[in-house]
Amino acid sequence: MLDPHFIRENPERVRTAIRQKNSGSVELVDRVLELDESYRACLTELQQNQSDANTVSASIGELMRAGKQEAAGEAKSRAAELKVNIKEKHAEAKTISGELNALLLEIPNIPHDSVPEGKGADDNQVVFETNDKPAFEFEPVPHWDLLDKHNLVDFDRGSKVTGAGFPFYLGQGARLQRALVAFFLDLAVKEGGYQEIQPPYVVNSGSATGTGQLPDKEDQMYELARDDLFLIPTAEVPITNFFRDEIIDEDDLPVKFCAYTPCFRREAGSYGKDVRGLNRIHQFDKVELVQFVHPDLSYEALEGLRADAERALDRLKLPYRRLLMCTGEMGFTQAKKYDLEVWSAGQKKWLEVSSISNYEAYQARRMKIRYRPKGAVKPTILHTLNGSGLALPRIVAALLENNQQDDRTIRIPEVLVPYTGFDVIG
């Protein structure tokens, strides 16, 4: 969330952000300002009463010890009056702050100045594109045909056992998954300087709120209602919450974590053309990169994170492009976001395989993640970033489609062979 002080002092900036992100109504800001003011007024009164009550209480102790029972009795009744008032004000303050907090969670992050304005996908800027789309002397087929031909994935049995979008990976298909995960993790650890961790795959509601899945996006998560827990839609959730409510030494920044996890997404409301094959499934594997950084360095870190994700694509020799997302296409927690899309020769389209974002202080403020600047200054909210490095299914799709040969066998990229143990599928 945004700093309430910031909203108080820059309401117009916040209204602009709401319009740009097309998320929520600008009246939110006015209600927040109203509530903020009445909250503080209420608080002032409450605290004054508490202060008086404390003084009276202290005097009672003294009077009792001095044996002045009568005076003590009078003071007690005085304190009782104050108490009633305190209780009222306390309840009032709590109500107001509850409402205020709920609203604050619905105000989106402010886009960075370098983010292009725009409403839809057409306004995203392609800021980089490799020029190595593969050429074919035959008509390349979509990956689902290849999966089928080589028996790499079994969608039907996945549907029987669980439901649509929960495929089984078989044989070389399963092996390829494991190879990619290991390759991505090794790359992140050895060349990116990330520390590998294994987070829980299930989180509580506090964590889901911290990263911004709650409120409002619960429809995208699988919920374990009995235990009030959620299956993670991305490793971002448990990893970023790692430091929730903590203060980190400045010397320990930046902290860079990488992790492999399965991701679970309900994908409510998405049907049709984009869901074919591995394009969009409910459970998928992903290696995620997360960074906790000094606020002054977060945009540098964003480019670094982006380069880390692109390195994996380069090594796999996958053609890709980088999109700078416009204001309207960003999530409401993000300040700046790149998407990386790989070219899939069979479908002849770009597939999103990574989303790399700087959240600035937005998530960290929700989670109270701070660092202590050197030189006795107060703890300060740090900045969080994350990006996929990378998401598997579409990488697999592109890999199969781009590397298919006229006999329908599939070449495995050189860097992956030590991991797969085979250099061709089929």
Add this chain to the structure above:
RNA sequence: GGAGAGGUGGGUGAGUGGCUGAAACCACUGGUUUGCUAAACCAGCGUACUCUCAACAGGGUACCGAGGGUUCGAAUCCCUCCCUCUCCGCCA
């Protein structure tokens, strides 16, 4: 799942109703001393919110796992929940 014990500041740990935002020690920061290092000594050292203030700074409130309750007054008593540990059961 059953029984018991416990959760105090960055750490260890004292504290069973008012003088405790919290002893002591360690860590940390600054200073003195020192040829250097070490040691010793002195001082400082929680967080959030809020009010006054241009600022420096100062005042107030809250916080001893979380939330309620009792009381004029709670780290301290009561209730609920969460977590940790020990034993038993179950189990990869």
